[in-house]
Amino acid sequence: MARGSSGSHGSPGTFVTVLTAVALAAVGFFAYQASAAPDGSPVATAPSGEPSPEATDGTGSPDEGAQEELDTDGDETDGEPPLPAESGDGLRVVYALADQRVWLVEPSDDGLGDTVLATYPVYPSSVSPDPGSYLVSSRSEQITGSDGVPIENVVVFDAPSDVVFGFSTATDGSTPDPGSEQRTGGIRQFATDGEDMWEFAPVGTPVIVVP
Template identity: 40%
Template structure:
């Protein structure tokens, strides 16, 4: 009698354990726990970055090819800190297709033939009084250029006049000899350079595409 009771109890315990395991598997299948990852699950996209660079007055071998530069997505924290409100094209900046640089506002406009701005953005011109208001013309371009004093390098140099020490033009924010940008994006809109006009890399690429040799450049006070 005792042996029969023991056997029946063993069978009941085994049956209960099997039921518990089966129930757990069913619940797991319903809520997705313990099973393989769903093939429809969302995977976060990899982070992207933007290579940047910085500036000073410069000289560099001319490269007048109209190279097309693919725009890059700007995902830097600074990209949401600037006031991007466009300013009106200066009324005293002439007519036709041109690049306009206003020294008071530290702002650039890329103006189409119809007089409308294709793009406008803050820049950093020279801290020195080395540029007179007037009409100029792009005469040389270099995709890579260097400061005349060896202090750094910059990209997308578009020259339109000559200063005391070197050419004056538009380029991206230069990089010093230790690989650091010489100013922040937040400082654009204020005079910071030693001769040229510094631009954020995306803006520098846009001007590079817009202004081949022969393009009119108008500087306003």
């Protein structure tokens, strides 16, 4: 009976082979689940086992980190306002009243269009010039402004008025009070901007004032 009972259950080698096959099948099943996306679809993998470049974040959309990198590498702007339209052409200073900003402009090297050498904010006084085309009429390295403040790198333009208009830098770094009852036309700049204006705009340089 013992021999017959043993024969009915097969040999020990057969039993080990069956267990091995079951174990391999289980490992394969769990490996497939681990490689599946949250929605149950397989995720493509490179030969190394790492996700391929086409892998998604599980929603079908490109990975957010990769998208941010693309945005960073794309077209960028420095955030500065563009040169106003209808502001003349050629070598000139452009002053926009509403934006309280200046552009120093020269013709491009190829003769096609303009090149903005610098643009920066300015701080007007209580009186502003009317929009129009003017010329730099005089310059002073250091004087006292009409508001009593010592100023430097003064570039005056010939807007017809009882008020003198000009770009300048207060040596104490102050800016004018646009709400002052005193009628003054100083357009103040920071020191480095005032140096740029001084170097750029000799007497006779066009100054275009736009609204």
